[in-house]
Amino acid sequence: MRLVRNILLILVLVVLSFGTGFNLGSKRQERVTVVSFSAADKERARGKELDFSLFWDVWDRLYTYYLVKSDLEPQKMIYGAISGMVAALGDPYTVFLSPEQNEEAKDDLGGRFEGIGAQLGIKDKKIVVVAPLKNSPAEEAGLSSGDWIVKVDGKETLNWTLPEVVSKIRGPKGSKVRLSVIKTGAENSQDLDVLRDEIKVASVEWEEFLVNCQGGKNEDQFRCQEYENDCQSCQTIFYLKLSRFGDNTNNEWSKVVNEINDRRSKLPVKKKLGLIFDVRNNPGGYLTGSVFIASEFIASGEVVTQENADGTKKTYKVNRQGKLTDIPMVVLINKGSASASEIVAGALKVRKDVPLVGETSFGKGTIQEAQDLAEGAGIHITTAKWLLPDKSHLNGEGIKPDVMIENDENNPESDLQLDRAIDTLYQHNSQ
Numbered sequence: 001m002r003l004v005r006n007i008l009l010i011l012v013l014v015v016l017s018f019g020t021g022f023n024l025g026s027k028r029q030e031r032v033t034v035v036s037f038s039a040a041d042k043e044r045a046r047g048k049e050l051d052f053s054l055f056w057d058v059w060d061r062l063y064t065y066y067l068v069k070s071d072l073e074p075q076k077m078i079y080g081a082i083s084g085m086v087a088a089l090g091d092p093y094t095v096f097l098s099p100e101q102n103e104e105a106k107d108d109l110g111g112r113f114e115g116i117g118a119q120l121g122i123k124d125k126k127i128v129v130v131a132p133l134k135n136s137p138a139e140e141a142g143l144s145s146g147d148w149i150v151k152v153d154g155k156e157t158l159n160w161t162l163p164e165v166v167s168k169i170r171g172p173k174g175s176k177v178r179l180s181v182i183k184t185g186a187e188n189s190q191d192l193d194v195l196r197d198e199i200k201v202a203s204v205e206w207e208e209f210l211v212n213c214q215g216g217k218n219e220d221q222f223r224c225q226e227y228e229n230d231c232q233s234c235q236t237i238f239y240l241k242l243s244r245f246g247d248n249t250n251n252e253w254s255k256v257v258n259e260i261n262d263r264r265s266k267l268p269v270k271k272k273l274g275l276i277f278d279v280r281n282n283p284g285g286y287l288t289g290s291v292f293i294a295s296e297f298i299a300s301g302e303v304v305t306q307e308n309a310d311g312t313k314k315t316y317k318v319n320r321q322g323k324l325t326d327i328p329m330v331v332l333i334n335k336g337s338a339s340a341s342e343i344v345a346g347a348l349k350v351r352k353d354v355p356l357v358g359e360t361s362f363g364k365g366t367i368q369e370a371q372d373l374a375e376g377a378g379i380h381i382t383t384a385k386w387l388l389p390d391k392s393h394l395n396g397e398g399i400k401p402d403v404m405i406e407n408d409e410n411n412p413e414s415d416l417q418l419d420r421a422i423d424t425l426y427q428h429n430s431q
Helices: 039-047 053-065 074-087 099-110 137-141 162-169 249-264 287-294 340-352 416-430
Strands: 004-007 095-097 112-115 118-123 126-132 148-152 176-182 190-195 197-200 204-215 222-227 235-242 272-278 302-308 313-317 329-333 356-358 366-372 378-387
Touching (some): 053 074, 074 095, 099 378, 118 162, 126 137, 162 176, 204 249, 204 416, 235 249, 235 416, 249 287, 272 416, 287 302, 287 313, 287 340, 329 416, 356 416
Parallel strands (some): 272 329
Antiparallel strands (some): 004 366, 112 197, 176 190, 302 378
């Protein structure tokens, strides 16, 4: 039974078949059993005048002339041929996954794996760090959003697919991987040794903090200051962080929202300033997850439209009664916010005019269908693009925030974007 899921992952990641009993030739060192075409496949092949003789000619020559015979692994070579066929489409998000890579992709969405804890993507045909996970080995080693990974353990990543990069970077806890990276604005690469560890990622976190905001409507007339202890004029801000849209996200989200609402109910109105929703460094996940999250804040109507390859469209609307539709809010985004997180941020901006603070988002506007294949392999196929409620398509461009501000990389302890989000929330409420 085929498993099909619509995903909007950054990583985020069929068997070639010919006539039954095809003689692989006496030159081959091993006989390989291949699956026959169905009748429809044979007809399609004839209609396009496909000729696989070149494939088998190369196969024979490798087995005859290649120096290191132990490298000639038939299954691995077939997977490589399939990967090459898929890569020929030129779409970095349409990829074939070996059984190992398919399992790794599912582990990502499950929130637990062994590796370095970095979300990767492809931009301008380069392997780029979308975001290191908080407190991960990647973050501790100095990886940051926008870094180009040019080598893994000394091997160049040019023309590698995302699953290839992930399979090379991942490894057992306690082992090391050396990454050669080019930082934003740098000309030369630098080597970073990263110690792998078990990565456990909760997709939803929240906290509350007190601020005292004073001043007028104009930005230069007010300032907000955070307080450790309550003060007479202090107000509470709820900070809600969503790191991905994975298998457990909806359950985790519902639990956290109930906790926030329970706390809200105990505060007087004058003590509540609003909510800061942080989707910075969120690389995306399930399309249905983006609709679920957006429905928490939007009372009714459209969230996103899926436009398929054949031109048909499917509109996803609010599908439940949200519990945070009445709360004043600001959304934090950055260049690591991608796909599903862009849908939510964009929908909130278009539908509710929620202010966005931070940096222009990643700009991934396509949808992949994840399909399980035989023997544990899988394939992710770009089948559609998504449009915001105003019908804008942001692929490659991203969402531009209302308030553009970058954090100071030389001062990682300060969060200038969060500070500005607090100011913006107060200003928005004062209008």
